[in-house]
Amino acid sequence: MTFPTAPAPHVVAHDSVGRVMRIVIYALLPTVALHVVFFGAGLLVQIVLGAATALISEALALRLRRKPLEPFLKDGSAIVTAMLLALCLPPLAPWWLVVSGTAFAVLLAKHLYGGLGANPFNPAMVGYAVLLVSFPVQLLQWLPPAGMDIEHVKLSIGETIQAILTGSLPSRLTWDAVTSPTPLDALRTNLKMGMTMAEAQAAPIFGTLGGRGWEWINVATLAGGLALLQLRIIRWHIPVAMLSAIVVCASLMYMIDPGTYAGPIFHLTSGASVLGAFFIATDPISAATSDRGRLIYGAGIGVLTYVIRTWGGYPDGVAFAVLLMNLSVPLIDRYTIPRIYGHAR
Amino acid sequence: MTARELLAGGLRIEAHKQRSTKAPIRAASLVERYVIPLDQHSGLPAVPLVKPADRVRMWQPIAQPAPGISAWLHAPVSGEVIAIEPRPAPHRMGAPTLSIVIANDGRDERFDNAAAIVSFEQISPNEACEHIARGGIVGLGGAAFPTANKLESSLCENGPQLLLNGAECEPYISCDEVLMRERAEDIVFGARALLHALCSPNCTIAIEDDVPEAQAALRQAVDKAADPRVRIKVVPAIYPAGGERQLIATVFDAEVPHDGLPADIGVVCQNVGTAAAIARWIRDGQPLVSRIVTVTGDGVREAGNWETRIGTPFSSLIADCGGYTERMSRLIMGGSMMGTSLSHDDLPVVKATNCIIAASALDLQPRGLEMPCIRCGNCSQVCPAFLLPQQLHWYLQPFDGGQLARHGLLDCIECGCCDYVCPSQIPLVERFREAKPLLTRELDAHLSAHAARARFLARNERLARLEAEHRAKLAEKRRPKNEPTS
Amino acid sequence: MITALVTIVVLAALAGVASVATAGAPREISLADRIDALLPQTQCRRCTFEGCRPYAEAIARGAADINQCPPGGERTAKALAGLMGVEPKPVGKEFGVVPDHPAVAFIEEDACIGCTKCIQACPVDAIVGASRHMHTVIAADCTGCELCIPPCPVDCIVMRPAPAVAR
Numbered sequence: 001m002t003f004p005t006a007p008a009p010h011v012v013a014h015d016s017v018g019r020v021m022r023i024v025i026y027a028l029l030p031t032v033a034l035h036v037v038f039f040g041a042g043l044l045v046q047i048v049l050g051a052a053t054a055l056i057s058e059a060l061a062l063r064l065r066r067k068p069l070e071p072f073l074k075d076g077s078a079i080v081t082a083m084l085l086a087l088c089l090p091p092l093a094p095w096w097l098v099v100s101g102t103a104f105a106v107l108l109a110k111h112l113y114g115g116l117g118a119n120p121f122n123p124a125m126v127g128y129a130v131l132l133v134s135f136p137v138q139l140l141q142w143l144p145p146a147g148m149d150i151e152h153v154k155l156s157i158g159e160t161i162q163a164i165l166t167g168s169l170p171s172r173l174t175w176d177a178v179t180s181p182t183p184l185d186a187l188r189t190n191l192k193m194g195m196t197m198a199e200a201q202a203a204p205i206f207g208t209l210g211g212r213g214w215e216w217i218n219v220a221t222l223a224g225g226l227a228l229l230q231l232r233i234i235r236w237h238i239p240v241a242m243l244s245a246i247v248v249c250a251s252l253m254y255m256i257d258p259g260t261y262a263g264p265i266f267h268l269t270s271g272a273s274v275l276g277a278f279f280i281a282t283d284p285i286s287a288a289t290s291d292r293g294r295l296i297y298g299a300g301i302g303v304l305t306y307v308i309r310t311w312g313g314y315p316d317g318v319a320f321a322v323l324l325m326n327l328s329v330p331l332i333d334r335y336t337i338p339r340i341y342g343h344a345r
Numbered sequence: 346m347t348a349r350e351l352l353a354g355g356l357r358i359e360a361h362k363q364r365s366t367k368a369p370i371r372a373a374s375l376v377e378r379y380v381i382p383l384d385q386h387s388g389l390p391a392v393p394l395v396k397p398a399d400r401v402r403m404w405q406p407i408a409q410p411a412p413g414i415s416a417w418l419h420a421p422v423s424g425e426v427i428a429i430e431p432r433p434a435p436h437r438m439g440a441p442t443l444s445i446v447i448a449n450d451g452r453d454e455r456f457d458n459a460a461a462i463v464s465f466e467q468i469s470p471n472e473a474c475e476h477i478a479r480g481g482i483v484g485l486g487g488a489a490f491p492t493a494n495k496l497e498s499s500l501c502e503n504g505p506q507l508l509l510n511g512a513e514c515e516p517y518i519s520c521d522e523v524l525m526r527e528r529a530e531d532i533v534f535g536a537r538a539l540l541h542a543l544c545s546p547n548c549t550i551a552i553e554d555d556v557p558e559a560q561a562a563l564r565q566a567v568d569k570a571a572d573p574r575v576r577i578k579v580v581p582a583i584y585p586a587g588g589e590r591q592l593i594a595t596v597f598d599a600e601v602p603h604d605g606l607p608a609d610i611g612v613v614c615q616n617v618g619t620a621a622a623i624a625r626w627i628r629d630g631q632p633l634v635s636r637i638v639t640v641t642g643d644g645v646r647e648a649g650n651w652e653t654r655i656g657t658p659f660s661s662l663i664a665d666c667g668g669y670t671e672r673m674s675r676l677i678m679g680g681s682m683m684g685t686s687l688s689h690d691d692l693p694v695v696k697a698t699n700c701i702i703a704a705s706a707l708d709l710q711p712r713g714l715e716m717p718c719i720r721c722g723n724c725s726q727v728c729p730a731f732l733l734p735q736q737l738h739w740y741l742q743p744f745d746g747g748q749l750a751r752h753g754l755l756d757c758i759e760c761g762c763c764d765y766v767c768p769s770q771i772p773l774v775e776r777f778r779e780a781k782p783l784l785t786r787e788l789d790a791h792l793s794a795h796a797a798r799a800r801f802l803a804r805n806e807r808l809a810r811l812e813a814e815h816r817a818k819l820a821e822k823r824r825p826k827n828e829p830t831s
Numbered sequence: 832m833i834t835a836l837v838t839i840v841v842l843a844a845l846a847g848v849a850s851v852a853t854a855g856a857p858r859e860i861s862l863a864d865r866i867d868a869l870l871p872q873t874q875c876r877r878c879t880f881e882g883c884r885p886y887a888e889a890i891a892r893g894a895a896d897i898n899q900c901p902p903g904g905e906r907t908a909k910a911l912a913g914l915m916g917v918e919p920k921p922v923g924k925e926f927g928v929v930p931d932h933p934a935v936a937f938i939e940e941d942a943c944i945g946c947t948k949c950i951q952a953c954p955v956d957a958i959v960g961a962s963r964h965m966h967t968v969i970a971a972d973c974t975g976c977e978l979c980i981p982p983c984p985v986d987c988i989v990m991r992p993a994p995a996v997a998r
């Protein structure tokens with residue numbers, strides 16, 4: 001009787017890239033749901049468009065690179081990229097925005113560098129940065145959140161799709177009536193106009209903690225992120241380092257001059273802080289490697305996010321902060337190789 | 346804090362020991378022929394003391410150690426030596442190696458070993474070491490390092506601390522667990538003999554927290570011996586807690602230097618099975634001619650632990666277990682994490698055979714398709730050597746010797762933890778195993794280039810100096826001639 | 832005002848961190864040292880220089896090309912090209928060829944007349960022996976440069992495969 005042989009270990013855990021990515025997608029669902037509650041079904045349309053573009057681009061790139069299609073299309077990484085990008089876009093943004101951004105992310109930021117596992121930059125953030133630099137106007141046209149006492153225009157699904165695909169609204173509405181800046185953006189503009197912090201935050205789009213609606217979306221994101229932590233898909237180093245860095249910076253500046261700088265709670269609950277900390281910065285492929293490296297990497301993102309938000313030219317800094325820190329990963333990795341067993345420090 | 350760092354590495358793997366520990370230790374059936382490979386311990390092969398057609402009696406020495414690191418071998422049965430020839434051996438992955446083949450006459454006539462029985466308190470530590478060597482005792486944890494050689498190299502001024510390894514972390518192996526349950530007294534006896542041979546101040550027996558029955562038995566035996574030097578330490582059941590270096594870190598909170606031995610930090614580690622074997626030799630005169638072998642896996646009808654004479658073919662043990670099931674697919678010697686898979690079962694049990702796994706697809710779960718590394722970091726979280734396997738993997742293709750050395754490829758203990766958790770199903774350990782000799786060669790070349798450069802520069806300097814001296818002498822010679830004219 | 836202050840403080844802190852991080856870096860390694868580190872140290876002079884170090888200095892001066900070392904082969908040529916920032920190219924045939932497997936010199940002791948000529952030729956002091964007594968090569972120290980072969984008056988030196996490195 002002869003038996004086939006194989007190298008040790010003979011038993012391995014049943015895990016796959018697909019499972020990891022699927023869990024990330026599920027963990028994003030609460031965020032998506034609340035997003036839809038506050039801003040309408042636009043996001044769903046954007047995700048469908050983005051996911052379709054991502055899969056088509058992925059298939060195209062794989063075909064060009066002569067790689068097997070099935071395992072890579074099934075691994076779910078392209079869909080995660082599409083979802084993260086869609087979450088950063090205004091819900092009624094025109095279709096070509098999400099399509100070109102996702103295609104850019106998958107084709108150039110991912111496959112040009114060698115595909116899954118080899119991209120030095122977070123593809124979704126590359127896509128977003130490219131869109132933000134090229135089409136700033138479209139990207140800043142956010143919607144006012146539903147509920148409370150803000151004037152909010154409710155669009156039906158059909159009207160939403162029509163708005164995204166054709167750019168035309170039902171005749172009863174104008175673009176000016178349905179759009180509003182994001183809280184971070186509004187804050188910046190108001191402060192620029194010489195308002196004090198209290199006056200600036202008096203606008204109805206601000207809630208008790210941060211941006212109205214955004215507060216709850218961020219809580220949902222936090223829940224999803226904690227689930228990822230619990231399932232050991234991500235580890236605590238990057239989120240904790242990034243959020244603490246934001247808190248430290250914001251508290252410092254708030255203590256220096258509460259009239260000009262928003263407090264730490266506002267920064268945590270507005271914009272993409274939480275999404276960035278748990279879902280974007282934790283993308284392992286483009287993050288630093290060792291635990292210590294990840295602490296530095298996360299803290300760097302936090303500081304840069306705060307700096308760009310406060311003094312930079314863009315309303316939210318997460319995307320650029322992530323990309324800048326992606327850039328410094330080789331350096332961080334070089335100086336943070338952990339001590340090996342049996343070697344002196 | 347090394348202990349905490351160790352907990353950060355390693356894995357909790359679901360144990361598969363219940364099946365094999367249900368029944369007590371049983372004696373394996375006797376067979377007609379026993380095959381004793383001469384190189385079944387680490388170090389040099391033993392030198393035969395018998396020739397074909399010689400009659401041997403049970404427990405008679407049949408091969409003596411070669412000078413250096415080597416061990417004695419003894420006949421497991423009485424009978425006739427029918428050949429000394431290459432036979433396939435499991436520790437050589439089935440390749441043939443010179444072996445003594447003995448035909449069993451079934452009479453189990455004992456060799457007169459009365460002189461072997463000694464009271465170890467009466468002999469000097471050095472004599473005790475020598476005596477242990479004559480029993481053919483080797484480490485029974487899997488590496489089969491000759492015990493006497495280890496003891497000799499560990500002797501130090503005030504005596505090293507003794508660590509008995511009962512932490513059997515491989516998920517399928519249970520031979521040490523049943524040994525501790527049923528023969529705890531042997532272990533304690535052997536421990537005290539080792540304490541004497543090493544002039545060691547104390548002995549720690551490490552046992553995992555998930556084997557309460559073995560713990561209780563061991564506690565009882567320790568209490569009975571009433572020897573204050575022997576203590577028990579419970580360690581968490583984390584793979585690979587039973588790896589020598591990992592166990593030392595857990596128990597003593599100290600690390601073995603990467604280029605050194607446990608003795609360098611005053612510790613000597615032995616397996617509990619080795620201690621029990623020493624007890625049988627010193628107390629009963631029985632050399633190491635049999636050991637407990639776990640036979641388990643979904644590929645055999647009945648699992649169990651068998652007291653097996655060295656040289657028994659695997660196939661006989663499998664037959665004792667009721668034969669293979671239809672699902673049988675892979676034969677493994679050792680554990681599921683670090684064992685070697687073998688292509689057939691016509692191989693003898695050797696001193697290192699702690700476990701035979703007849704694995705079915707249920708045990709194995711086919712590996713998924715290999716995907717690119719997504720740098721998830723699971724592997725570095727579990728690496729007990731605190732390496733970054735994802736970086737090692739990155740620097741393998743293309744091979745970057747400098748970075749591989751910096752990232753500690755040679756410190757990888759091939760435990761398989763990284764492989765186990767990798768979502769991309771990358772066979773990391775296999776790659777690391779293949780790359781190690783390449784890196785060693787590259788580092789050697791580097792070292793010799795360094796030495797050659799030094800000798801070249803030294804030579805140039807010497808030549809320049811000789812040249813200068815020569816010139817000076819010439820000048821000296823010329824000067825007196827010129828003097829009168831000036 | 833505060834903005835400017837904070838920016839200055841942050842930048843200063845970053846600069847401080849950067850200087851601390853790079854403080855441990857080794858300083859002042861000459862280009863010739865770095866080239867020399869890439870050369871195989873066979874000292875065989877096939878490159879037309881008096882050894883690896885002189886060749887390294889020549890490259891550093893710009894007086895030699897990067898493709899002159901046969902023992903280093905393609906790997907060394909590539910590494911040198913990388914260091915010097917030039918296009919890699921194959922080792923020039925005119926500099927000779929070396930055997931695929933590492934070899935060391937061996938003196939056939941019965942034939943050796945003890946002339947010491949090979950001792951003088953060996954660039955790395957790998958041959959021992961006294962005048963008119965049999966000489967021998969220390970295999971572990973021999974780089975296989977073959978420089979000892981031509982001077983031998985009785986042709987008793989042969990190249991043999993290098994013994995495996997004992998560990």
Ligand code: SF4
Pocket residue numbers: 717718719720721722723724725734735738763766767768769770771773
């Ligand atoms: S576990 Fe596998 S996929 Fe994850 S970082 Fe390690 S090698 Fe890469």
Ligand code: SF4
Pocket residue numbers: 724727728729730731732734756757758759760761762763764773774777
């Ligand atoms: S096999 Fe090597 S690299 Fe992998 S976990 Fe074990 S020691 Fe670390």
Ligand code: SF4
Pocket residue numbers: 870871872873874875876877878879880881882883884886899900901902903
């Ligand atoms: S050719 Fe010979 S002497 Fe010249 S660099 Fe290469 S090994 Fe050194």
Ligand code: SF4
Pocket residue numbers: 935936952953954955956957958968972973974975976977978979980
């Ligand atoms: S012994 Fe001969 S071949 Fe070896 S290094 Fe010396 S001169 Fe070169």
